[in-house]
Amino acid sequence: MLGVGVLVRPLGGILLGRLADRRGRKPALVLAIALMTGGSVLVGVTPTYEQIGLAAPFVLLLARVAQGISSGVNGPPPAPTCWRWPPSTASACTAASSRSPPRAARSPRPCSAGC
Incomplete structure (x- = not known):
C-alpha cells in the first residue's frame, strides 16, 4: 500500500x-x-x-x-528562485544546496565557488 x-x-x-x-x-x-x-x-x-x-x-x-x-x-519552495537568480559567485553551490538536506546545505566546509 x-x-x-x-x-x-x-x-x-x-x-x-x-x-x-x-x-x-x-x-x-x-x-x-x-x-x-x-x-x-x-x-x-x-x-x-x-x-x-x-x-x-x-x-x-x-x-x-x-x-x-x-x-x-x-521540491524545496525556494529551489526555482535559487536556480534562476543565484549570487554571481555561487551559482553551482546554490543550485546544489537547494536540493540537499538542510544539514548538508549548511556544511562547515564551503565549496570552491565561495558559497
Missing part, C-alpha cells in the same frame, strides 16, 4: 509539472497541497475493514495515490 504512493510520483511530476508550465507555479502548488491534504484526511477518516469491508483498502489506495501524485511535483 505504501509503495503505490512512490510509484505514482512520476505521474504527479508529469501532470502537475505540465500544469505549472501552462498556468504557473501557484496553481500547481495549490493543487499539490490540496491533494496531499485530501489524501491525509482520507487516511485519517477511513473506516476500518470491519466497518466497511473491502472498500477500506481501496479508499486507502486512493488516498495514497493522491498523496503520491502531490509529492511528485514538490
Whole structure:
C-alpha cells in the first residue's frame, strides 16, 4: 500500500509539472497541497475493514495515490528562485544546496565557488 504512493510520483511530476508550465507555479502548488491534504484526511477518516469491508483498502489506495501524485511535483519552495537568480559567485553551490538536506546545505566546509 505504501509503495503505490512512490510509484505514482512520476505521474504527479508529469501532470502537475505540465500544469505549472501552462498556468504557473501557484496553481500547481495549490493543487499539490490540496491533494496531499485530501489524501491525509482520507487516511485519517477511513473506516476500518470491519466497518466497511473491502472498500477500506481501496479508499486507502486512493488516498495514497493522491498523496503520491502531490509529492511528485514538490521540491524545496525556494529551489526555482535559487536556480534562476543565484549570487554571481555561487551559482553551482546554490543550485546544489537547494536540493540537499538542510544539514548538508549548511556544511562547515564551503565549496570552491565561495558559497
